[in-house]
Amino acid sequence: MFTRVPQPLVYAEALLAQFASLSRAADGAALLGDFVRGLAELSGCELTQLYLLDATHTCLGMNAECLNGSLQPRESASLSADYNGEQLLQFALCQNRVVCLSELSGSLHETSFLPNQATPWQSLLCVPLVNQQKAVEGLLLCASHRDIDLHGFADSLGQLGSFVLGQLHLLQRLRRPMNEVLPSPVSVPSISGYGLIGKSAAMRQTYSLIGKVLHSPYTVLLRGETGTGKEVVARAIHDCGPRRSQAFIVQNCAAFPENLLESELFGYRKGAFTGADRDRAGLFDAANGGTLLLDEIGDMPLSLQAKLLRVLQEGEIRPLGSNDTHKIDVRIIAATHRDLAVLVSEGKFREDLYYRLAQFPIELPALRHREGDILDLARHFADKACSFLQRDAVRWSEAALDHLSGYAFPGNVRELKGLVERAVLLCEGGELLAEHFSLRMEAMPEDNSGLNLRERLEQVERSLLLDCLRKNDGNQTLAARELGLPRRTLLYRLGRLNINLGDFDG
DSSP states (O other): OOTTSSSHHHHHHHHHHHHHHHTTOOSHHHHHHHHHHHHHHHHOOSEEEEEEEOTTSSEEEEEEEEETTEEOOOOOOOEEOSSOSOOHHHHHHHHTOOEEESSGGGSOOOOTTSOOOSSOOOEEEEEEEEOTTSOEEEEEEEEESSOOOOGGGHHHHHHHHHHHHHHHHHHHHHTSOTTOOOOOOOOOOOSSSSSOOOOSHHHHHHHHHHHHHTTSOOOEEEEOSTTSOHHHHHHHHHHTSTTTTSOEEEEETTSSOHHHHHHHHHOBOTTSSTTOOSOBOOHHHHTTTSEEEEETGGGSOHHHHHHHHHHHHHSEEOOBTOSOOEEOOOEEEEEESSOHHHHHHTTSSOHHHHHHHTTEEEEOOOGGGSTTHHHHHHHHHHHHHHHHHTOOOOEEOHHHHHHHHTOOOTTHHHHHHHHHHHHHHHOOSSEEOGGGOOOOOTTSOSOOTTOOHHHHHHHHHHHHHHHHHHHTTTOHHHHHHHHTOOHHHHHHHHHHTTOOGGGSOO
């Protein structure tokens, strides 16, 4: 580490002394000031700076600066951390890369973050600061008017900076006012023990069904609207079952065209098609002994459905380009948001495969039918987001909780997760407010006191039709069948209420 610094032994002793001194800092401001002064002493640079990301990770601000041996009160405007600019600081932060430059005055690099001096800056070192979770939280910067090689200091100064980050977080926790009580991240336990969250009657029924099929070899068909957590439930079945020590593999059947999906699932032999220059195992082989989730099974081509039926019946596969079959031991879980029985009646799904897959169907409830679970899930997602962003847990205002409770969530749990994660990013203080959540309330205006009965019924009807169209990805035939209406009647009602396919997010 010290091979490229002058007088390595002297430098190592000075570095150790800095660690000891910084560990005795009494508050955050003193810690950061002592740190940039120590950087100057260790590197021999006239300028040292410390930049830290804010709690939302959206701005990079300069927290301390030492110029010619003195701490500077100079204020620096926060730099956007969207990583779209060409600033050297943003590059180091985004790429987690050390930047070391010499002959800086003759380069084309933008260095507006350096203070103006009569003598131009010649050498620059910028080192990302990484916390214990290996996430970048800030940058340290050293600059000199002399043309010197600073790269040898990068590793040791980076480790010193990471130590300072840990000390800063510790001091912030110790110095927090006694009357400020921040919530502790509390995971919401499920009554099932399957790692799922929710105590509603609908989820208790789901837990009961999972328990009945957990240790059996039966194929499970997970049904439910988009965003209800079918993959999460499939993983719970795998992780809590006898195959937990083996692979869990997910394949979206709608993500590949037919020929690629077949080779992805079954594998191929060398020479099976142009470009097949070697044998390749498929996902059935990769999941041997474990679980394979076939998501969006309703979009699987008919020709592949026949091959899948053979896998379910015989437990064997034949790779593309091979004349031989071989046995596999894979538990298959299928998932879909579409009505397979309707697809069977339309000739788009094999009836024999449908009955084979539907050995044990589990219908996952929409979030609007899970009374009381929205707030538990919201708190869970907020805690996870805060942990990911390495920030303190946030509080929930009553207005924010009421705001979420009154929303129908057409996108279900996936929509709730995205809304909460966005709200945490927008939250600059310690409390989530209603304005941090952007909910689609187009069908439920807040002030409807002036509406007569007919207008209110039209609002309810419009909301119901839009939700049904979203659920069926805009398929008017499926929506009409679900609503128990002739398709012509549905089209008439859509026209009367001025609803078109652009009025919803499919």
